[in-house]
Amino acid sequence: MRREIRSGEYEFVFAGNGIEALAKLREHKDIDMVLSDINMPEMDGLTLLEQIPSVDPNVRSVVVSAYGDMKNIRTAMNRGAFDFVTKPIDFDDLRITITRTLETIELWRSALESRDKLVVLENELSLANRMQQSILPTSFPETDSYQVFASMEAARDVGGDFFDLLPIEGGRVGLAVADVSGKGIPAAMFMMSSRTLLRGAAIGQSDPSKILREVNQLLCENNDTAMFVTLFLGIFDPETGDFVYANGGHNPPVILGADGTPNLLPTTDGIALGIFPDIAFRENSITLAPGETAILYSDGVTEAENAEGEQFELDRLYEVFAEAPPRDARTATVDVLKAVNAFADGAPQFDDITCLTLRRGGGAE
DSSP states (O other): OHHHHHTTSOOOOOOSSHHHHHHHHHHOTTOOEEEEESOOSSSOHHHHHHHHHHHOTTOEEEEEEETTOHHHHHHHHHTTOOEEEEESOOHHHHHHHHHHHHHHHHHHHHHHHHHHHHHHHHHHHHHHHHHHHHHSOOOOOBOSSEEEEEEEEOSSSSOSEEEEEEEEGGGEEEEEEEEESSOHHHHHHHHHHHHHHHHHHTTTOOOHHHHHHHHHHHHHHTOTTOOOEEEEEEEEOTTTOEEEEEEESOOOOEEEOTTOOEEEOOOOOBOOBTSSSSOOOOEEEEEOOTTOEEEEEOHHHHTOBOTTOOBOHHHHHHHTTSSSOOSSHHHHHHHHHHHHHHHHTTOOOOSOEEEEEEEESOSOO
């Protein structure tokens, strides 16, 4: 192999026995593979194979054995040898074995590098998930006059759905559920921008239609990615039960009567935010009677699929409360998420699942 040595392709380090070989491995940290006879003085090749991983677990070993000595060859392979060659040595075969072993080492190193990058990415995604979850409300109002509870289950490490509670002048509360186009990190970043703009637009403003208009305008100004967000925003007055709302292309909430009878909230026909500037949004209002409940949700609820490809759909959402109306907002939200997960029955979750429940106090308990 003079040609390979002169060209710098290979560099050989020689040792007379296993003990000397271990010393050479410790001295030369860049050794990739060991080519070893089995019969050697002081420490034989089989014992050497056991010792090599303690020095460098990434070194690959090839053993040389007499033709037909299958017992030692089997032992060598069990102790971690990558390959073997037999005496008398065929140098063409030896060259192929060395090349194949070194190629495997390169693949292994590439896999380790990819693994390390994956670990870093997973750690960053885990941190992003914790950051994203930390900006979502975790404390919900629960009074005699009304209760609110919400939850979001991301389909990936980070999600594009969000919900929010907004303080509105006059003791009112804004309730928002949104769903960003796309998945993963881009959707999560757009989600955080959308939420920040929503909270900013709601400062000193109490008309849902004007809030959506301002958020849409701001999203359209710097939206090179052409992403968009569907957003439902309602403002609830606990004193009167009035619920004023505007809808930016989102799923209409379900209103449950005090007896559990479901109805869809009348739509306001708004389009998603971030697509066209200068869009006006209409608003509408209803009055929640004591004991009535509003279920706000993302399409991850109604479009959740089971293994057969069937979707959860609205009818199954209605069935969650067919036997009894919700007792409180927390129970209603949990029951919806449980029903969706039971329906999916382990099928992959392709979309974020978000549910926010508003229940007006009073009525039948």
